[in-house]
Amino acid sequence: MGIAERKERDKEELRERILVAAKTLFLEKGVEKTSIRNIADLIEYSPGSIYHYFKDKNEIFHALHQGGFQQLMGRMEVLATVSNPMERLKGMGSIYVQFALENPDMYDLMFIKDAPILHVSNSNDEQWKEGFGTFNFLRSTIKECIDVGHFRGHEEEALSFLVWSTVHGMVSLRIRRRCEVVLAQRQDTIVKDGLNEFFSILDRLSS
Amino acid sequence: MGIAERKERDKEELRERILVAAKTLFLEKGVEKTSIRNIADLIEYSPGSIYHYFKDKNEIFHALHQGGFQQLMGRMEVLATVSNPMERLKGMGSIYVQFALENPDMYDLMFIKDAPILHVSNSNDEQWKEGFGTFNFLRSTIKECIDVGHFRGHEEEALSFLVWSTVHGMVSLRIRRRCEVVLAQRQDTIVKDGLNEFFSILDRLSS
DNA sequence: AAAATAAATGAACAGTGTTCAAAATAAAAA
DNA sequence: TTTTTATTTTGAACACTGTTCATTTATTTT
Known part of the structure; x- marks a missing residue:
């Protein structure tokens, strides 16, 4: 069952990458001016992907x-x-x-x-x-x-x-x-x- | 020169109407959720008109x-x-x-x-x-x-x-x-x- | 190799603030 | 009164926003 665990880790890792990108952007532009697309661009994923890891924008900043x-x-x-x-x-x-x-x-x-x-x-x-x-x-x-x-x-x-x-x-x-x-x-x-x-x-x- | 004065009054009146509409909307929905189009709809003018009376959205709420x-x-x-x-x-x-x-x-x-x-x-x-x-x-x-x-x-x-x-x-x-x-x-x-x-x-x- | 599962995509929707050429209206001049 | 000038209003257009979802891509299991 090592694969399922690795997948879990990968998922957690991407979640963390989103968080890091969000924090970077919001510290330099503020929460309001940081868009989902900005975050997606920074981690080189599509905007839609982010919604597989966070329910909405609020949940990102709540984290x-x-x-x-x-x-x-x-x-x-x-x-x-x-x-x-x-x-x-x-x-x-x-x-x-x-x-x-x-x-x-x-x-x-x-x-x-x-x-x-x-x-x-x-x-x-x-x-x-x-x-x-x-x-x-x-x-x-x-x-x-x-x-x-x-x-x-x-x-x-x-x-x-x-x-x-x-x-x-x-x-x-x-x-x-x-x-x-x-x-x-x-x-x-x-x-x-x-x-x-x-x-x-x-x-x-x-x- | 009564005409110029009346025009001045009219302009001031519309300005005031925008302000009243803006206040009404923002008190019931909050500033963020009140859009220029909402305000324009309420006073029955086009969105563009508002920009002849206020530089931007900030100026309205600053007033x-x-x-x-x-x-x-x-x-x-x-x-x-x-x-x-x-x-x-x-x-x-x-x-x-x-x-x-x-x-x-x-x-x-x-x-x-x-x-x-x-x-x-x-x-x-x-x-x-x-x-x-x-x-x-x-x-x-x-x-x-x-x-x-x-x-x-x-x-x-x-x-x-x-x-x-x-x-x-x-x-x-x-x-x-x-x-x-x-x-x-x-x-x-x-x-x-x-x-x-x-x-x-x-x-x-x-x- | 084929089927099944999971993940990522990006176009689409309905909205945002703002701009600006064009149209409508009003005032002044002829 | 008619024409010219000036002002006011318009609404389409631009570049964005958060969010959804059918479709594609990638991975794992059979």
Whole structure:
């Protein structure tokens, strides 16, 4: 039965080639301007072939989407050694913002674009876990902070959402070019400055 | 010279009709799914005609964009009577969030979609003022707060950006459907809950 | 070598934003 | 009023889009 296995491998390989081509194109032109025909041209297959490996265009970018979460989670792993939950929380903020600014197109696909998320609800639980992962990590870190006596009077779930929203807000305003309203000389550093203001607020809320 | 004036009025009227049709369609189908031909059909003109009134599709939705800012600013006007800057700041947050949740498509166009903002840089200063308006109002309110003794150790520009990012973050995660990761039973109220957490943080930062 | 299975094709469909020569309409001049 | 000029509107055409599917090509099994 080695042949069936090889065929399986071949199929997986072409699937991966489509994904690589899609990622290459969308990182240089954006999702909207990347067409199925563009992807087909790059891997030297016909447009129709792609539909044997992915249901539609959304499914292609949803697959990349998944990869992005794994990448982000991977970066968070260095925080496993940080035992102080408050320090870990700030570390998460830094890593999140850095990831977003270094991979704006990937971040856009993961947290701003609206296309793939509806499709996500139909996928299996394994895949879902990836999406939940980062938020669960945030929630448990904030729970630890509360248990240790920080954020008195605040509530786990809402505070987690608020913290996520704060960092997401800053990077998404930057990525979607809404920072022109801040002072011209501050525009380059405003996300970093905002994050520092946020950290000093978190510190003040520690006791 | 009454004729020239009447022609000018007619032209302006058709321009307005295009805008109304565009808004109607995009509020019920979204910007992406609203085509020039859809708009042309609704006003019973040919597709080509629209290009005599607007350079391209972006310019149409940019015009609506402008209207959105005026609407948001209009809602903010009730705060002119609130003399306590801290209360005014919280009022701005409430109004901003309420506007976003009541007009998600308009909010999306104004603060999330990436198309029209590049084009904005080429428009005249008068129009620009509209976009700056709300942020200037936020900045001056926060400056007042600082002058009165709140937010000790914080800086005007970065804090203004942070505050804006926080509310933008919450509503944009909701609008772009990223709230599925929060507890199922909290999803409906999470933005309101998050805003309340934010207000209580602001209160704690008052002294 | 022939039959059966699987994979890849590319033309076709219905749509998109945009352009532009031509036609229709309105205004000005004769 | 008729002719000329200017403006407005048209709709076909262009080059694209995502997606489908009968047909061809390639591979595996009998």
